[in-house]
Amino acid sequence: MPIRPQSLLFEITARCNLNCLYCYNVWKDDCGYPCGDCSAELDTASIKRLLAKAVRESGVSQVTITGGEPFLHDDLVEIIGYLAKMGLAVGLIANGTAGGERMYRDAVKAGAGIVEIPLLSSERAIHNAMTRGTAFDLATERLVDVKSAGGRTCAVIVLTKMNMHDVRETIAMAAVLGADSVMINRFNVGGEGRRHVDELLPSPAELTAALLEAEAAAEEWQMPIFSSVPVQPCLVDLSQFKRMRFGTCPACTDKGYYTIDPLGNLRPCNHSPTILGNLFESDFQALAGNVAAAAYRAARPAFCSDCAIVDDCQGGCKAAAEACGGCVGGEEPFLARNKESVRKKREQGHKLGLGLEAWGRSKRHTAGRPAESNVHYVHSVHSVQSARRSEGAPRMGGVKRHDKDSCCNPDHRRYRGGRNVHHPPPNDHR
Ligand code: SF4
Ligand code: SF4
Numbered sequence: 047m048p049i050r051p052q053s054l055l056f057e058i059t060a061r062c063n064l065n066c067l068y069c070y071n072v073w074k075d076d077c078g079y080p081c082g083d084c085s086a087e088l089d090t091a092s093i094k095r096l097l098a099k100a101v102r103e104s105g106v107s108q109v110t111i112t113g114g115e116p117f118l119h120d121d122l123v124e125i126i127g128y129l130a131k132m133g134l135a136v137g138l139i140a141n142g143t144a145g146g147e148r149m150y151r152d153a154v155k156a157g158a159g160i161v162e163i164p165l166l167s168s169e170r171a172i173h174n175a176m177t178r179g180t181a182f183d184l185a186t187e188r189l190v191d192v193k194s195a196g197g198r199t200c201a202v203i204v205l206t207k208m209n210m211h212d213v214r215e216t217i218a219m220a221a222v223l224g225a226d227s228v229m230i231n232r233f234n235v236g237g238e239g240r241r242h243v244d245e246l247l248p249s250p251a252e253l254t255a256a257l258l259e260a261e262a263a264a265e266e267w268q269m270p271i272f273s274s275v276p277v278q279p280c281l282v283d284l285s286q287f288k289r290m291r292f293g294t295c296p297a298c299t300d301k302g303y304y305t306i307d308p309l310g311n312l313r314p315c316n317h318s319p320t321i322l323g324n325l326f327e328s329d330f331q332a333l334a335g336n337v338a339a340a341a342y343r344a345a346r347p348a349f350c351s352d353c354a355i356v357d358d359c360q361g362g363c364k365a366a367a368e369a370c371g372g373c374v375g376g377e378e379p380f381l382a383r384n385k386e387s388v389r390k391k392r393e394q395g396h397k398l399g400l401g402l403e404a405w406g407r408s409k410r411h412t413a414g415r416p417a418e419s420n421v422h423y424v425h426s427v428h429s430v431q432s433a434r435r436s437e438g439a440p441r442m443g444g445v446k447r448h449d450k451d452s453c454c455n456p457d458h459r460r461y462r463g464g465r466n467v468h469h470p471p472p473n474d475h476r
Contacts, residue, residue, distance in 0.1 A: 048331050048335075049299070049300050049331065049334040049335060050104070050105045050106075051104055051106055051300050051301070051303065051334075052107060052108060052300075052301070053108035053109065053110060053137075053303050054100055054101070054104060054106050054109050054110070054303065055109075055112060055305040055315075055316050056109055056305075057112055057114060057305065057308055058093070058113055058119045058125065059113045059114040059115070059118055060081040060084035060085075060113065060114045061085065061118045062084075062118070062141070063115055063144050063179075064141055064143060064177050064178065064179045065179075066178060066238065067177075067206075067208075067239065068206060068233050068238070068239045069237050069238035069239060070235070070237040070239055070369070071237045071238070072313075072318070074238040075237055075238075075240065075369075080309060080311065081307065081309065084114070088308065088309065088310065090124065093121075093125055096310050096326065097125070097128070097129065098132070099325060099330075100312075101129075101132060101134065103329050103330035103331060104304070104330045106134070107134060108134055108135040108136070108137065109129050109134050109135075110139060111125065111126065111129075111137070111138050112138070112140075112316065113140075114308070115140060115141050115143075116138060116139070116140055117140055117144035117145030117149060117150075118144050118145075122145075123149065123152045123153055124156075126138070126153055126156040126158050127156035127157055130156060130157025130158075131157075135159050136157050136158050137158070137159060137161070137162070138153060138158045138160070138161045138162065139162045140163060140188070141164060141177070142164065142181060142187075142189070143177075143184040143188075147187070147191045150195065154195040154196055158197060160198045160200055160226070161192045161197055161198070161199050161200070162199075162200040163185050163189050163201065164181075164201075164204065165189065165219065165220050165225070166204060166209050166216070167208075167212045167215075167216050168212055168215040168216045168218070169212055169215075170182040172209050173185070173209075175208065176208055176209065186223060189225060190223055190224065193223075193224040198226045199224065199225045200225065200227045200228070201216075201217075201223070201225040201229075202231070203216055203228065203230040204231055204232075204233055205231065205232045205233060205248065205257075206248065207247070207248050208245070208246065210248055210256035211256075213230070213256045213259045213260045213263065214263040217260060217264060217269060217271070218263060218267060221267040221269055225269070227269065227270040228264065228270070229273075230260050230271060230272070230273055231273060231274055231275040232253055232273070232277060233246045234275045234363055234365075234366050235369065235370050235379045236365060236366055236369035236370070240369065240370060247380065250281040250384050253277070253281075254283070254286070258286060258287075261287050261290045264289055264290065265289055271289065271291075272291050272293070273290055273291065274293040275293065275363060276295055276363055277292050278361070278381055279355065279359060280353070280388045281381070281387070294359060295360045295362070295363060295364055297318065297342055297343070298314045298339040298343040299343060302314065302315060304322075304334060307321075309324070310324050310325045311323070311325075312324070312330070312333045312334075314339065314342045314364075314365070315365060317363065317366065317369070318364070318365035318368060318374075319368060319369060320338060320368065320374065322334070322338050341374070342364065345367075345374040345375035346361055346375060347361040347375060347377045348375070349361070349377055349381070349385055349388075361381060362380060362381050363378045363380075364378070366378035366379060366380070
């Protein structure tokens with residue numbers, strides 16, 4: 047049966063003008079991801095050929111362009127126009143600081159439907175500290191520019207220890223800036239973010255408090271609000287949330303957002319370093335249906351094996367488990383760090399997984415979200431966690447690496463053995 051996802055994500059460039067603390071770009075690690083020094087890119091004719099082929103073979107109706115920072119690519123507007131002329135909905139994920147007002151206007155005019163831009167805090171100093179730049183003023187200006195050019199915006203909050211106190215004010219600011227929706231994602235560890243887990247990753251109690259503030263603000267401002275990165279219901283009681291919608295992992299299903307990197311490699315999602323194969327060499331359907339994709343789909347942490355809702359929850363984010371522990375079926379940091387509380391609750395006979403009705407409302411990332419916006423906020427991304435990493439490799443951000451040879455799931459061992467096979471595009475595609 048062919049896999050028919052709604053959308054694809056295209057990382058047009060690995061280059062970025064910022065170096066955000068929370069960035070999950072897969073090449074932001076010393077993992078050997080095949081983007082070289084991040085300057086390796088396809089020429090524009092090859093990009094068009096690649097995207098036309100991917101769209102034809104997958105049957106998607108939407109392509110979201112991200113990076114790196116997409117506005118660093120000279121031909122971004124031309125490529126947006128090319129996709130729009132194919133009748134596709136085109137989304138953009140950008141940091142707001144590359145490309146000026148004119149380029150944003152041109153992007154909207156060319157066909158960019160919804161533009162996702164981070165608004166990390168209402169406090170300039172916090173937004174700038176999280177992005178390690180002076181991004182706040184430009185990001186807020188671009189949110190306004192897109193609206194005044196007739197486009198739609200999604201303000202993205204990456205929820206961390208640094209900005210969780212300010213969520214309510216940040217959503218109010220998004221409303222004042224005219225944002226059409228807010229995506230509030232808990233910090234999902236990967237890439238550069240792996241180096242900052244202790245300073246960024248909130249506890250379940252902190253996350254709950256911030257999400258409740260977000261829900262109150264969304265109610266106050268009548269703002270559509272989504273939490274796309276999975277929040278495990280054994281860690282946060284989702285029954286408290288009447289308005290907010292929560293996502294679960296759609297990777298490698300027809301609800302997923304398969305991601306194409308700057309060289310044409312296809313991955314399960316933008317957070318995952320796993321390469322399913324290269325689209326210049328193989329058909330989309332062959333890659334989406336291959337053994338690595340099936341293993342990705344089936345992966346669950348051993349800790350969750352006797353949980354009644356494991357097939358829906360799937361233990362949270364597989365890519366974060368993969369980026370931090372080397373195994374897609376391992377425990378992602380938010381679960382690994384807090385699972386003792388779950389174990390205790392289990393021992394005490396507590397009912398786990400409260401709030402599934404709230405969760406079920408949005409079963410998958412895409413449900414209830416703006417049509418063109420169905421990706422986790424990205425824009426910093428992960429790291430490739432090389433399967434080759436040796437046992438006992440250094441801990442990063444307090445997250446212990448997974449030992450692939452004693453992996454909890456025998457399928458993962460098989461899978462890991464064959465993963466991340468790099469299929470470089472032919473020379474004429476470079
Ligand atoms: S599947 Fe795992 S993470 Fe999800 S609710 Fe159950 S125990 Fe928690
Ligand atoms: S692996 Fe994580 S980032 Fe990727 S689709 Fe699943 S939940 Fe989202």
